[in-house]
Amino acid sequence: xxxxxxxxxxxxxxxxxxxxxxxxxxxxxxxxxxxxxxxxxxxxxxxxxxxxxxxxxxxxxxxxxxxxxxxxxxxxxxxxxxxxxxxxxxxxxxxxxxxxxxxxxxxxxxxxxxxxxxxxxxxxxxxxxxxxxxxxxxxxxxxxxxxxxxxxxxxxxxxxxxxxxxxxxxxxxxxxxxxxxxxxxxxxx
Amino acid sequence: xxxxxxxxxxxxxxxxxxxxxxxxxxxxxxxxxxxxxxxxxxxxxxxxxxxxxxxxxxxxxxxxxxxxxxxxxxxxxxxxxxxxxxxxxxxxxxxxxxxxxxxxxxxxxxxxxxxxxxxxxxxxxxxxxxxxxxxxxxxxxxxxxxxxxxxxxxxxxxxxxxxxxxxxxxxxxxxxxxxxxxxxxxxxxxxxxxxxxxxxxxxxxxxxxxxxxxxxxxxxxxxxxxxxxxxxxxxxxxxxxxxxxxxxxxxxxxxxxxxxxxxxxxxxxxxxxxxxxxxxxxxxxxxxxxxxxxxxxxxxxxxxxxxxxxxxxxxxxxxxxxxxxxxxxxxxxxxxxxxxxxxxxxxxxxxxxxxxxxxxxxxxxxxxxxxxxxxxxxxxxxxxxxxxxxxxxxxxxxxxxxxxxxxxxxxxxxxxxxxxxxxxxxxxxxxxxxxxxxxxxxxxxxxxxxxxxxxxxxxxxxxxxxxxxxxxxxxxxxxxxxxxxxxxxxxxxxxxxxxxxxxxxxxxxxxxxxxxxxxxxxxxxxxxxxxxxxx
Numbered sequence: 119x120x121x122x123x124x125x126x127x128x129x130x131x132x133x134x135x136x137x138x139x140x141x142x143x144x145x146x147x148x149x150x151x152x153x154x155x156x157x158x159x160x161x162x163x164x165x166x167x168x169x170x171x172x173x174x175x176x177x178x179x180x181x182x183x184x185x186x187x188x189x190x191x192x193x194x195x196x197x198x199x200x201x202x203x204x205x206x207x208x209x210x211x212x213x214x215x216x217x218x219x220x221x222x223x224x225x226x227x228x229x230x231x232x233x234x235x236x237x238x239x240x241x242x243x244x245x246x247x248x249x250x251x252x253x254x255x256x257x258x259x260x261x262x263x264x265x266x267x268x269x270x271x272x273x274x275x276x277x278x279x280x281x282x283x284x285x286x287x288x289x290x291x292x293x294x295x296x297x298x299x300x301x302x303x304x305x306x307x
Numbered sequence: 308x309x310x311x312x313x314x315x316x317x318x319x320x321x322x323x324x325x326x327x328x329x330x331x332x333x334x335x336x337x338x339x340x341x342x343x344x345x346x347x348x349x350x351x352x353x354x355x356x357x358x359x360x361x362x363x364x365x366x367x368x369x370x371x372x373x374x375x376x377x378x379x380x381x382x383x384x385x386x387x388x389x390x391x392x393x394x395x396x397x398x399x400x401x402x403x404x405x406x407x408x409x410x411x412x413x414x415x416x417x418x419x420x421x422x423x424x425x426x427x428x429x430x431x432x433x434x435x436x437x438x439x440x441x442x443x444x445x446x447x448x449x450x451x452x453x454x455x456x457x458x459x460x461x462x463x464x465x466x467x468x469x470x471x472x473x474x475x476x477x478x479x480x481x482x483x484x485x486x487x488x489x490x491x492x493x494x495x496x497x498x499x500x501x502x503x504x505x506x507x508x509x510x511x512x513x514x515x516x517x518x519x520x521x522x523x524x525x526x527x528x529x530x531x532x533x534x535x536x537x538x539x540x541x542x543x544x545x546x547x548x549x550x551x552x553x554x555x556x557x558x559x560x561x562x563x564x565x566x567x568x569x570x571x572x573x574x575x576x577x578x579x580x581x582x583x584x585x586x587x588x589x590x591x592x593x594x595x596x597x598x599x600x601x602x603x604x605x606x607x608x609x610x611x612x613x614x615x616x617x618x619x620x621x622x623x624x625x626x627x628x629x630x631x632x633x634x635x636x637x638x639x640x641x642x643x644x645x646x647x648x649x650x651x652x653x654x655x656x657x658x659x660x661x662x663x664x665x666x667x668x669x670x671x672x673x674x675x676x677x678x679x680x681x682x683x684x685x686x687x688x689x690x691x692x693x694x695x696x697x698x699x700x701x702x703x704x705x706x707x708x709x710x711x712x713x714x715x716x717x718x719x720x721x722x723x724x725x726x727x728x729x730x731x732x733x734x735x736x737x738x739x740x741x742x743x744x745x746x747x748x749x750x751x752x753x754x755x756x757x758x759x760x761x762x763x764x765x766x767x768x769x770x771x772x773x774x775x776x777x778x779x780x781x782x783x784x785x786x787x788x789x790x791x792x793x794x795x796x797x798x799x800x801x802x803x804x805x806x807x808x809x810x811x812x813x814x815x816x817x818x819x820x821x822x823x824x825x826x827x828x829x830x831x832x833x834x835x836x837x838x839x840x841x842x
Contacts, residue, residue, distance in 0.1 A: 122491055125490075125491055126415050126416075126487050126491050129486065129487045129490055129491065130416070130483065130487055133483040133486055133487070133517055134483065136517050136518065137479050137483070137517050137518075137520070137521050138521070139521075140517070140518050140519070140521035140522055141521035141522070141524060141525050143521075143522065143525075144521060144522040144524070144525025144526060144555060144558075144559075145525055145529075147522075147525075147551070147554065147555055147558070148529075148540060148551065151548070151551050151554060155548075192544060231544065233543055233544075233546075239616070239618065240618065288543065290543065290544030290545075291544070292544065292545075
């Protein structure tokens with residue numbers, strides 16, 4: 119009987135560790151998902167690492183593609199936010215400069231953060247941003263405005279069938295830094 | 308109540324004795340009954356919510372509810388039916404049956420058993436109390452997708468989160484107890500491959516529970532910290548991803564749907580051989596099929612979210628993996644039919660429910676195959692077709708499974724036969740009403756009626772009226788079921804120990820009603836012929 123008890127205790131411990139292990143696994147899914155998306159680029163998330171200037175010898179090809187710029191502002195974010203140019207025709211390999219315009223229309227300072235995304239999702243790795251305002255927090259005082267530059271080039275490896283790319287920025291306000299943003303985050307009907 | 312089942316209890320007030328008996332019980336039969344009654348009570352509560360939903364959907368326009376309340380009804384109906392009715396119902400059956408089917412005196416961990424049950428009433432009090440709170444109950448659907456449940460959830464969402472945590476703890480402890488019991492307390496001679504199939508399916512279900520309930524707990528914990536502690540697991544503004552929620556949820560959610568059906572497979576595999584008076588066809592393949600369904604369930608979660616913008620490769624993988632599940636499921640259905648082939652069948656109520664289970668569950672399985680096809684799913688997604696599908700696998704699947712088990716084992720539990728005539732009436736009204744309620748949903752879904760919306764186009768009015776009439780009938784039928792159960796408990800024709808002519812297994816060798824304590828000395832296995840015949 120006591121042998122049986124020991125066996126039961128062993129099973130109990132094994133099964134409890136399995137349960138706790140799975141709880142740990144559910145949290146491990148967060149970084150795993152992040153890595154998976156980064157490696158495969160499937161969510162259209164662009165790399166948060168700023169690309170380096172292409173080598174000087176980089177040859178510009180004759181191939182041209184269209185790149186479109188989109189801007190979205192999260193609900194409750196009191197900013198005007200739009201690309202200065204909606205569409206550019208660019209040569210593959212060539213470094214281009216464009217910008218987004220942001221203006222804080224509210225009566226108090228607000229910190230915002232833009233999250234970029236590229237469509238079609240599997241080409242995000244061919245769009246290299248040398249200078250951008252992605253993933254960094256931007257502060258604008260009441261009524262202030264700002265031009266935010268994006269310098270980028272398109273990799274020569276870009277698959278043949280792609281003629282148009284879309285770069286989209288979603289602008290969120292960063293909760294916790296201003297009282298207005300907190301109100302936005304937690305008191306929606 | 309000075310004497311309970313042969314135990315003399317010192318003189319106490321009847322109330323104290325009653326409380327002591329039911330709150331402190333560690334007896335698997337009493338805990339099993341508690342689980343089943345809790346499940347039954349919640350069945351009527353969640354059923355009443357379904358009545359509100361069908362009342363509202365009887366006609367286009369908004370007659371009785373507003374969108375906010377309607378959404379609360381849809382959410383609470385789903386949550387209570389899944390976590391409060393089907394899961395405790397199956398655990399109750401496991402508690403009652405597993406020890407007497409494997410010849411064990413009780414569950415391996417009786418005090419843990421008491422604890423896992425008594426968490427549940429508190430969990431559901433927390434959940435249901437949210438209906439009476441300012442801002443109303445959770446209204447984001449039983450799948451509680453972020454950001455609906457994080458940024459936009461009502462304040463009562465925190466009660467829901469705590470409730471889910473408690474249910475999770477209860478299920479995991481209950482499942483651990485079942486696994487430990489099955490592994491350690493089987494009677495000598497009962498090897499794993501000689502266990503009754505109900506025990507097998509429950510063993511596999513228990514493993515699924517231990518593995519996925521913690522993932523659900525993780526998901527709601529992340530929700531909680533997103534809501535109150537400034538994390539951004541599911542918020543894009545802080546670098547998180549709302550889509551991650553869907554992945555975590557369905558990683559839990561798909562094994563969960565098999566948790567809701569596998570014990571039902573086990574029940575059908577007990578009942579059909581009894582009333583066909585033949586051995587179960589393909590015992591080994593049944594076990595392997597159940598195990599492969601359980602293993603596959605971990606790699607198909609993506610089919611719930613085809614339309615989120617997955618890459619083609621992932622869509623193909625999830626589609627093929629999902630369709631693969633049809634193979635072991637087909638094996639099971641084939642085996643049930645082959646068991647009946649040339650059997651001398653009789654059609655008592657448990658058998659009727661088991662047959663209804665096999666046929667209607669298969670219909671639900673077929674609509675599941677349709678949903679597994681990526682291109683088709685883009686049209687079916689979030690329509691009433693999905694509602695039709697999962698109600699076909701859950702009502703005539705899980706619920707009919709529980710009902711056939713109750714009819715099958717009730718004479719063993721209370722010692723009296725139920726009223727066979729009323730049982731048959733219950734079955735036939737239920738089977739007509741189920742089809743009337745859920746079959747038209749296929750049509751309105753294919754025509755584009757979205758789910759979870761209070762109002763709809765007048766084009767869908769007629770089918771919805773049919774569904775609502777069916778639902779009302781279905782609701783009334785279950786009151787009849789309650790009456791039948793109570794009537795059998797209070798009296799009726801005495802059951803023999805074998806109860807059913809063709810029944811085999813250790814549970815039919817003990818007297819009816821089953822005494823509080825059974826198999827204190829291990830029985831002989833397999834049971835000799837005369838063991839069924841005493842009395």
